[in-house]
Amino acid sequence: MKPLKTEIISVGTELLLGQIANTDAQDISLMLSEIGIDVYYHTVVGDNPERLRDCILTAKNRVDVIITTGGLGPTYDDLTKQIVADCFGLPLIENKIEKQFLYDYITNVHSEISDNNYQQSLIPEGSTIFHNKWGTAPGCAFRKDGKIVIMIPGPPREARNMFKEYALPFLASLSDNIIVSHEIRIFGTSESRLDNILRPRMSQMTNPTMAPYAKEADCLLRITAKANSKEKAEEMIKPVMRETMNEIGDTVYGVDIPNLESRVYQLLSEKRMTFSCAESCTGGDIAKRFTDIPGASQFFVGGVVTYTDEMKEKLLGIPPDLLKEKSAVSREVAFQMAKRIKEITSSDIGVSVTGLAGPTDDGIHEIGTVFTAIASKDGCEVVGLKLGKDRNREYIRRASGNFVFDMIRRYLTGLPIVDVFSR
Amino acid sequence: MKPLKTEIISVGTELLLGQIANTDAQDISLMLSEIGIDVYYHTVVGDNPERLRDCILTAKNRVDVIITTGGLGPTYDDLTKQIVADCFGLPLIENKIEKQFLYDYITNVHSEISDNNYQQSLIPEGSTIFHNKWGTAPGCAFRKDGKIVIMIPGPPREARNMFKEYALPFLASLSDNIIVSHEIRIFGTSESRLDNILRPRMSQMTNPTMAPYAKEADCLLRITAKANSKEKAEEMIKPVMRETMNEIGDTVYGVDIPNLESRVYQLLSEKRMTFSCAESCTGGDIAKRFTDIPGASQFFVGGVVTYTDEMKEKLLGIPPDLLKEKSAVSREVAFQMAKRIKEITSSDIGVSVTGLAGPTDDGIHEIGTVFTAIASKDGCEVVGLKLGKDRNREYIRRASGNFVFDMIRRYLTGLPIVDVFSR
Numbered sequence: 001m002k003p004l005k006t007e008i009i010s011v012g013t014e015l016l017l018g019q020i021a022n023t024d025a026q027d028i029s030l031m032l033s034e035i036g037i038d039v040y041y042h043t044v045v046g047d048n049p050e051r052l053r054d055c056i057l058t059a060k061n062r063v064d065v066i067i068t069t070g071g072l073g074p075t076y077d078d079l080t081k082q083i084v085a086d087c088f089g090l091p092l093i094e095n096k097i098e099k100q101f102l103y104d105y106i107t108n109v110h111s112e113i114s115d116n117n118y119q120q121s122l123i124p125e126g127s128t129i130f131h132n133k134w135g136t137a138p139g140c141a142f143r144k145d146g147k148i149v150i151m152i153p154g155p156p157r158e159a160r161n162m163f164k165e166y167a168l169p170f171l172a173s174l175s176d177n178i179i180v181s182h183e184i185r186i187f188g189t190s191e192s193r194l195d196n197i198l199r200p201r202m203s204q205m206t207n208p209t210m211a212p213y214a215k216e217a218d219c220l221l222r223i224t225a226k227a228n229s230k231e232k233a234e235e236m237i238k239p240v241m242r243e244t245m246n247e248i249g250d251t252v253y254g255v256d257i258p259n260l261e262s263r264v265y266q267l268l269s270e271k272r273m274t275f276s277c278a279e280s281c282t283g284g285d286i287a288k289r290f291t292d293i294p295g296a297s298q299f300f301v302g303g304v305v306t307y308t309d310e311m312k313e314k315l316l317g318i319p320p321d322l323l324k325e326k327s328a329v330s331r332e333v334a335f336q337m338a339k340r341i342k343e344i345t346s347s348d349i350g351v352s353v354t355g356l357a358g359p360t361d362d363g364i365h366e367i368g369t370v371f372t373a374i375a376s377k378d379g380c381e382v383v384g385l386k387l388g389k390d391r392n393r394e395y396i397r398r399a400s401g402n403f404v405f406d407m408i409r410r411y412l413t414g415l416p417i418v419d420v421f422s423r
Numbered sequence: 424m425k426p427l428k429t430e431i432i433s434v435g436t437e438l439l440l441g442q443i444a445n446t447d448a449q450d451i452s453l454m455l456s457e458i459g460i461d462v463y464y465h466t467v468v469g470d471n472p473e474r475l476r477d478c479i480l481t482a483k484n485r486v487d488v489i490i491t492t493g494g495l496g497p498t499y500d501d502l503t504k505q506i507v508a509d510c511f512g513l514p515l516i517e518n519k520i521e522k523q524f525l526y527d528y529i530t531n532v533h534s535e536i537s538d539n540n541y542q543q544s545l546i547p548e549g550s551t552i553f554h555n556k557w558g559t560a561p562g563c564a565f566r567k568d569g570k571i572v573i574m575i576p577g578p579p580r581e582a583r584n585m586f587k588e589y590a591l592p593f594l595a596s597l598s599d600n601i602i603v604s605h606e607i608r609i610f611g612t613s614e615s616r617l618d619n620i621l622r623p624r625m626s627q628m629t630n631p632t633m634a635p636y637a638k639e640a641d642c643l644l645r646i647t648a649k650a651n652s653k654e655k656a657e658e659m660i661k662p663v664m665r666e667t668m669n670e671i672g673d674t675v676y677g678v679d680i681p682n683l684e685s686r687v688y689q690l691l692s693e694k695r696m697t698f699s700c701a702e703s704c705t706g707g708d709i710a711k712r713f714t715d716i717p718g719a720s721q722f723f724v725g726g727v728v729t730y731t732d733e734m735k736e737k738l739l740g741i742p743p744d745l746l747k748e749k750s751a752v753s754r755e756v757a758f759q760m761a762k763r764i765k766e767i768t769s770s771d772i773g774v775s776v777t778g779l780a781g782p783t784d785d786g787i788h789e790i791g792t793v794f795t796a797i798a799s800k801d802g803c804e805v806v807g808l809k810l811g812k813d814r815n816r817e818y819i820r821r822a823s824g825n826f827v828f829d830m831i832r833r834y835l836t837g838l839p840i841v842d843v844f845s846r
Binding site (some may be wrong): 014015016017018019020022023025026027028029030031032033036039040041043044045046050054055058060207211213222226279282283284285286287289290291294295296297300301302303304305306307308310313314315323344345348354358359360393398 | 706730
């Protein structure tokens with residue numbers, strides 16, 4: 001079967017005004033890439049009948065599958081169905097079931113039915129109807145003139161769910177290719193170093209392919225293979241994955257997991273251990289990130305956010321003399337914070353972080369100076385980081401948190417704790 | 424002057440694979456909308472010479488200004504400049520200054536210069552060069568055949584900064600219109616209620632216009648006016664703003680501020696007061712959100728994340744009998760948590776939140792059951808919320824945090840504390 005060329009046309013003036021990003025096109029493209037269907041174009045056009053018509057006709061001319069998002073609602077500027085039907089010479093026909101759903105819903109909420117509401121239940125003749133369980137506007141699909149046309153509402157949750165539930169299985173049945181991706185997660189090998197290691201191989205690869213993405217010193221490397229079966233694609237990825245992981249070394253923290261905290265969750269769960277944290281500059285972000293994971297309460301007992309010297313004294317019992325002598329941003333205070341939070345909470349591991357996230361410094365340290373510590377039955381280790389005085393607050397807080405999670409990972413897997421930022 | 428029709432063409436296969444959202448088009452569109460330049464289309468096309476050529480020629484045919492993002496880098500699939508120059512019949516010319524910048528940079532980092540690197544310093548003849556201070560690939564702009572063409576690199580930070588610094592002032596000088604927007608921020612009036620209040624007026628407005636956006640019970644209403652001067656646009660917005668704010672009432676928490684925590688920051692700063700928090704189900708998110716604001720340490724003294732009963736006892740001194748009798752998710756425990764954190768930290772205000780964010784319940788309460796409290800010199804008030812058993816963990820945590828910030832806002836402005844979710 002020849003590959004299906006696809007175009008996604010998103011309709012909505014709010015996209016052209018930059019009020020929202022076109023996440024519908026992204027979500028749908030990602031799903032299509034996983035079933036091996038090639039997306040050739042994304043187009044965004046406003047709620048304007050002539051321009052929308054031109055875009056539909058252009059697409060009809062250059063691709064096999066047209067997917068529209070948006071413009072199916074009840075307001076006067078929702079025109080997608082009318083224009084698309086017209087471009088394919090199809091009349092709009094009232095759908096009794098959708099009409100009833102809509103009228104029941106509207107009677108419940110508003111008590112008044114307008115002509116605009118009525119238009120939502122008009123569907124191009126011969127279409128398969130996609131009932132909308134996440135909103136009110138139905139979607140639909142039809143085949144005509146050798147093309148496949150799929151129309152989905154615009155709100156991201158509706159678009160994602162409706163495409164996944166109704167359109168994807170149908171399109172998957174038309175595709176010969178399966179695409180499989182795996183993601184290697186890396187913390188502490190910089191993007192440029194990764195590039196140096198991998199470029200010679202990467203530039204010669206066509207299938208599988210390999211692509212790196214980086215943020216806050218947290219990298220992911222996506223390896224993707226295309227084949228006619230899942231098993232075959234997996235088989236193609238396996239040796240590349242193994243070789244690449246060997247080359248990168250112990251900064252690889254996981255495969256197909258979303259972030260460092262998830263890896264820490266896995267390890268704590270395997271070892272049935274708990275941790276606690278005392279945060280200063282990260283201001284609760286470490287606790288927040290870990291407790292984003294459902295079930296976190298089994299392994300995270302609690303933490304303190306001691307944003308001021310007084311709180312470090314009151315909540316953790318850090319001696320005021322030490323704070324005075326060494327300042328809150330110091331190796332000694334980080335050491336005491338980790339030790340004390342572990343003791344107070346009786347957790348297996350206590351971690352701490354204290355530093356300067358900016359934008360103003362304390363007159364002593366450079367912005368980006370951060371001390372982190374990890375206390376366990378094996379003692380307490382402190383690392384001093386220089387995260388860069390030109391970095392912003394958000395980066396410093398995020399990178400500090402990443403480093404703390406990586407310290408826990410390294411401790412739990414028996415790896416040495418190293419300052420990956422200075423390498 | 425006639426309005427300038429604009430198209431943004433983003434070049435990159437990673438966009439068509441859904442690996443990233445097209446935030447470049449969004450960022451640029453938002454900047455253009457502010458200077459009154461109409462964007463008619465966004466197009467995304469892969470790193471494919473024929474299809475890219477077709478898209479450029481289509482744009483040349485239908486708009487006045489073509490802005491491209493992406494495809495300016497050093498790799499073999501970066502083709503934007505070559506194809507665009509060709510579509511306009513312009514040769515590529517070596518730019519000595521950019522070549523030197525590039526060679527200096529590459530010699531510093533890699534030590535080897537390839538033909539691919541060299542191509543970055545080739546620019547269409549007669550272009551204005553945009554030196555890239557955020558990366559290596561220069562951008563450029565030229566006028567030819569009655570069109571304005573602007574090329575910007577793809578990485579979002581580079582695209583945003585280069586467009587803002589180089590292209591925007593030039594385009595602004597060509598536009599007759601100024602667009603001014605103000606945002607009213609609302610917490611606790613549901614989107615549908617807002618719609619009921621505003622629809623009659625909104626549907627009749629053309630300039631200014633008004634559009635609502637909602638998430639996690641936090642709404643924003645954007646009022647936008649187009650005029651030939653900033654003063655005139657402001658003048659047009661003023662009465663609409665006043666009337667709308669009156670209609671909505673005390674759920675309006677601010678104008679042109681990003682979120683509830685910023686409003687709390689403003690109020691605490693005006694009154695020179697401090698707060699502290701004891702978090703259970705939000706797991707540090709309240710502390711994290713407040714300390715996202717630079718300067719937070721003046722008003723936020725600290726907090727505890729007491730994720731387990733034991734921690735509520737150890738860190739806050741909540742009597743174990745009370746926890747046993749009433750359970751951690753209770754009016755009584757929320758009351759004690761707020762009172763105790765205020766006392767321990769000697770802050771002016773102590774807030775607390777304890778509840779069930781899911782995905783599993785405790786066998787007693789429904790998911791979404793949350794108790795929050797605020798303690799001050801005027802006593803301690805508790806509110807019990809039902810955030811909805813069908814809501815996900817992320818929503819419940821976020822909405823709880825919003826409610827806590829709104830409690831502080833209401834306390835500091837002398838408003839009654841109300842359960843806005845049950846209205």
